[in-house]
Amino acid sequence: MPGIEIRAPDDFHAHLRQGAPLAAFARRHAAGFARVAPMPNTLPPLATPAALVDYVASIERAAPGLAVIPVFKLIPGMDENDVRALAEAGARIGKYYPAGSTTNSGDGIRDPAEADEALGAMRDLGLALAVHAEEPSAPVLERETAFLPVLDRIVRAHPGLRLSVEHLSGAAAVRWVEEAPETVGATITAHHLCFTLEDLLGESLDTALYCKPLPKSGADRAELRRAACSGSRKFFFGSDSAPHEPARKAAGAAGVYAAPVALALLAGCFEEEGALDGLEGFIAVHGAAFHGLEPNRGSVRLWREDWTVPEAVDGVRPLAAGRTLRWKAARSA
Numbered sequence: 001m002p003g004i005e006i007r008a009p010d011d012f013h014a015h016l017r018q019g020a021p022l023a024a025f026a027r028r029h030a031a032g033f034a035r036v037a038p039m040p041n042t043l044p045p046l047a048t049p050a051a052l053v054d055y056v057a058s059i060e061r062a063a064p065g066l067a068v069i070p071v072f073k074l075i076p077g078m079d080e081n082d083v084r085a086l087a088e089a090g091a092r093i094g095k096y097y098p099a100g101s102t103t104n105s106g107d108g109i110r111d112p113a114e115a116d117e118a119l120g121a122m123r124d125l126g127l128a129l130a131v132h133a134e135e136p137s138a139p140v141l142e143r144e145t146a147f148l149p150v151l152d153r154i155v156r157a158h159p160g161l162r163l164s165v166e167h168l169s170g171a172a173a174v175r176w177v178e179e180a181p182e183t184v185g186a187t188i189t190a191h192h193l194c195f196t197l198e199d200l201l202g203e204s205l206d207t208a209l210y211c212k213p214l215p216k217s218g219a220d221r222a223e224l225r226r227a228a229c230s231g232s233r234k235f236f237f238g239s240d241s242a243p244h245e246p247a248r249k250a251a252g253a254a255g256v257y258a259a260p261v262a263l264a265l266l267a268g269c270f271e272e273e274g275a276l277d278g279l280e281g282f283i284a285v286h287g288a289a290f291h292g293l294e295p296n297r298g299s300v301r302l303w304r305e306d307w308t309v310p311e312a313v314d315g316v317r318p319l320a321a322g323r324t325l326r327w328k329a330a331r332s333a
C-alpha cells in the first residue's frame, strides 16, 4: 500500500480532560503522537505547581508512551513568584484564555494588563505563551480578528516573549502571524484546514464539528492551508482535540474530538495541496524548534486506505463521524 514514514509527531494543543475519561483519551493520543501539550482548562484549572505535577503524572501513568509538555493556566493577578514556582514544577507554556471565551474560561483574563507581571516573568524564565485569541464581546465570526489588537499589545509590552496564537481560524490572523516578529508562531488544527462553516451548518448541523473558534469561509481555509503547507517554521500542528461526553455535547458544548482522525485528515489535506513532503515539518519539526525541544524519536506511518469514521470512539462522537477518509496513520516503534 502506498505510504510514507515520517518522524513521530507533536501535538501542541489538546484537551485530555480529567478523572476517569482521561486514560482513554491519553492512550488514543499516544497511538498517533509522541508528545502532547495538554490544555489546562480543567476544573479546577492547572494553575498551581501541585495541580500541574499531579496532572502530568496522571497522563504518564495512563499512557507511558506519550511525553507531556506541561502547560499551566494564567489566572488574573498571578505574580512573578507564582510563575517561578510553576516553572520549577516543570511548566514550559502558560495559556492565556480571555475570560468567557470558551469552555471553563470564566476565571480567565479580563484585561491583558492583569497578566503583565506573569508575562514578564515568563519571558525572563524562557516560558512560552499560548493564547486563545478570541475577543468574547465581538460577533462570533469576528472574534479572532477583533483580538488582534490585544496580541499587538502583548508583543509590544513583552518583546522577546515566545507567543503562539492557538488554533488559527481566519485569514487576518494568518497574516498577522506572518508579519509578527520571529518570536511569534501559531498552531493550526486539522479541522480548520479541512472544513468550513458550510460543513458545520450548511446542510444540517454537524455538532461533531462545532468548536471555538468556529471554522470559517473557504477563503479563510485557503489561507490556513497556504500557511501550513508553506514550510514556514512559524506554523505547526495543534489538534485542539476536545472531547465532550454526549450529554454535554447535546447541551451545546464547543469542542471536537479530533485525536482519532487528525493525522488522516492532515495527510489528505497536504496531499491535496501537493505538499506531502512538508507534512513532517508541520507536525514533527517546526513546533519542537519553536519550543526549544528535541525532535521526537520514532516514527509514524501514514498510508492510503479508505475508511469510514465510526459514530463513537471512546464514548464520544468524533470529528468527521460518518465521513470517509482516504488515509490511515499508526505510530511505529
Ligand code: DOR
Pocket: 015, 041, 102, 103, 132, 210, 211, 212, 213, 242, 243, 254, 255, 256
Ligand atoms: O471548541 C473548543 N473546545 N475550543 C476551546 O478553546 C476549548 C475546547 C474545550 O475545552 O472544550
Ligand code: ZN
Pocket: 013, 014, 015, 039, 240, 242
Ligand atoms: Zn483548545
